[in-house]
């Protein structure tokens with residue numbers, strides 16, 4: 582599906598088969614000399630075909646296009662490597678570049694998952710089903726790194742890079758101040774809640790995410806172009822809802838610990854999830870992965886707030902309420 586959003590900005594809906602996200606939004610800004618493609622899709626056939634068909638309909642040639650990736654997740658980033666000719670730039674956030682480029686990223690995340698309660702068997706299944714593991718970035722090529730305050734100008738638009746860590750450590754939004762447009766990536770979505778997961782002890786995703794929500798709240802925005810689902814207008818209202826959501830989730834994680842210490846995997850099994858599955862045991866391994874990552878993010882936030890503390894037992898990290 583392709584729609585014209587506003588002058589020279591188009592949205593191509595790229596399908597994500599079998600993924601609860603359903604699709605990712607790729608935005609194309611057309612200009613007379615160069616075009617800009619914001620976010621792309623997974624490195625898989627279905628995404629590639631939808632993208633090529635969309636670009637053809639719009640009369641956009643890859644040789645005349647540059648790319649901007651809001652964050653390192655494979656559904657936004659991976660296809661760019663396959664699409665972008667050598668002569669095209671791929672703008673990528675400096676904050677995500679270090680992590681995305683790590684050869685041992687999956688190995689480290691797997692180790693951390695084990696520390697947080699995953700059995701080896703479930704972990705193996707979860708990793709192999711993970712879209713980032715299966716359809717991730719494969720190419721080795723140069724990226725054009727951007728940071729807070731950098732400007733990407735295209736057509737009539739002056740897009741300011743705004744660091745919004747949380748969903749990923751280097752997540753980046755693009756903001757046109759005079760036109761009051763925000764490309765929000767997965768920082769702010771209207772129909773679904775951006776997932777906030779923690780997969781390393783040096784990450785503080787929920788604390789960073791809440792600060793990034795506050796940062797964007799003060800901006801004047803009339804049109805939000807998100808990474809998934811519907812385009813929307815009321816940014817401030819959505820930010821308030823997302824903040825309330827995380828307050829509720831943190832309370833739920835605390836509630837789970839009421840009867841004694843749990844690791845994050847066990848905590849996740851006692852929280853509620855918006856998934857059509859009667860019991861935790863029946864969750865697909867990949868959903869157990871996302872749920873546990875979110876539980877860790879909330880537990881570590883509570884730890885930073887002094888409400889929860891952790892200890893090691895039997896080689897795993899356990900959390901308990903501070904009495």
Ligand SMILES: [Zn+2]
Nearest residue numbers: 652654748767
């Ligand atoms: Zn994402």
